[in-house]
Each structure stands twice: as C-alpha cells, then as structure tokens.
Amino acid sequence: MIRGFEFEEDGRTFTCKVEARRATPDDAWWWFDVSGDRQRYAPFQAATADTQKGVKTKIVAFYTNLLEARARPVEPRSHWGRRPKVATPEAEATPTS
Secondary structure, three states: OOOOOEEEEOEEEEEEEEEEEOOOOEEEEEEEEEEEOOOOOEEEEOOOOOOOHHHHHHHHHHHHHHHEEEEEEEOOOOOHHHHOOOOOOHHHHHHOO
C-alpha cells in the first residue's frame, strides 16, 4: 500500500495520507487536507491496489464535486408543519355550497 503524498491541482495543495477512522479503527481510509480549506476529508477506503495516480484522480473528483455543490444556490425548504395541502380526488369530487 502506498503511503501519504502531496500534490498540487488548480492552485491548491492536497496532502493525502492513510489513517484509521475513529468509528472504524480497523479500516484504513484515505484522508486529505486542502490548502485554504479548514475541513479534513476521508472520502474512500484505502486498498492495497491503490496507486498514487488513482488516489489523486479520486480525490480531485471528490473535491471538485464538493465545490460545485457548495456553489449551488440554497433551495428554500418549508417547515414540516407548513407544507402545502395536496388535493385529493375525494376533496375535488365533494361539492361545496
């Protein structure tokens, strides 16, 4: 299994290493930090067949998708008690005076 490594992509420095997660100490995961981002990520489990190129591709794809999701406008949500009423066939068939 490859050890940690560092690479640059789109002006950011990615620092990657294999570590165990607190919840699952027997499983090894790829963790990475990105310059300019305070969050640390563990997007996938480490495998003995991992290559530096393959891990880099997965990490860049994960982080690109994350940035795209963050850039989307927030969709407004209504409170669960204020949901609009859905018309039912029975309600539509009942005549009102």
